[in-house]
Amino acid sequence: MRVLVVEDEEFLAETIAAGLRRDAIAADIAHDGRAALAKMRLGAYDVLVLDRELTGLHGDDVCRHVVEQGLLTRVLMLTASGTVHDRVAGPGPGADDYLTKPFAYEELLARVLALGRRTRPALPQVIERAGVAVDTARRLALRDGRPLPLSHTEFGVLEVLLRAQGAVVSGDDLIEEVWEEHISYRANAVRVTLGTLRAKLGDPPVIETVPGAGYRLCDRPGGGR
Numbered sequence: 102m103r104v105l106v107v108e109d110e111e112f113l114a115e116t117i118a119a120g121l122r123r124d125a126i127a128a129d130i131a132h133d134g135r136a137a138l139a140k141m142r143l144g145a146y147d148v149l150v151l152d153r154e155l156t157g158l159h160g161d162d163v164c165r166h167v168v169e170q171g172l173l174t175r176v177l178m179l180t181a182s183g184t185v186h187d188r189v190a191g192p193g194p195g196a197d198d199y200l201t202k203p204f205a206y207e208e209l210l211a212r213v214l215a216l217g218r219r220t221r222p223a224l225p226q227v228i229e230r231a232g233v234a235v236d237t238a239r240r241l242a243l244r245d246g247r248p249l250p251l252s253h254t255e256f257g258v259l260e261v262l263l264r265a266q267g268a269v270v271s272g273d274d275l276i277e278e279v280w281e282e283h284i285s286y287r288a289n290a291v292r293v294t295l296g297t298l299r300a301k302l303g304d305p306p307v308i309e310t311v312p313g314a315g316y317r318l319c320d321r322p323g324g325g326r
Contacts, residue, residue: 102127103128104148104217105137106121107130107137108150108152109133109152120209121210123253125256133156134163135158137163141166141174149175151179151196153178153179153199154181177209197219232244232245233302233307258295263318268317270317272292276290
């Protein structure tokens, strides 16, 4: 899942994004509405965590852009308004849900995950292939029943490969799904992460490199590298 956090309070934006990254969710940050629109033109996001009272371009205008462009992105609006009128009127044009400040991170995470499930086709909580499994709700990875101590990036790569069900996933697609935009060494990050992930998965190998195309999870253990 990929999330864009749009919040002009820099500390709050960094706190939210850091929490999402700890939970294996790729999170980018924009500090104003115009920057958010620019980022959305460059890449697709599953969920927008959007402060309504942005300076400059208002959060409602960012929501209208999502609707007018027909984007699949779901919008979680953050608002300081908590009156009865605001709750009845709703979170703003185009928003799918809203959360009143201050809020607990755990509640924000639950809302983001729920919206993300609405963006993507429904998939089982546990995805398994060739003896490798991920439990997406518990953030747990296993091989032949053995827990794997994966970093959030390694977990994200493994989840994408499992979701592909044996289809080839390009390096660019992995970057789009798993890495935050601020990572300056992304061109080399896929190769390095695949190396550490393969080491933790152990033998026989299950991740195959398809020259000139990308990577896939083999039907049976022992696939080439």
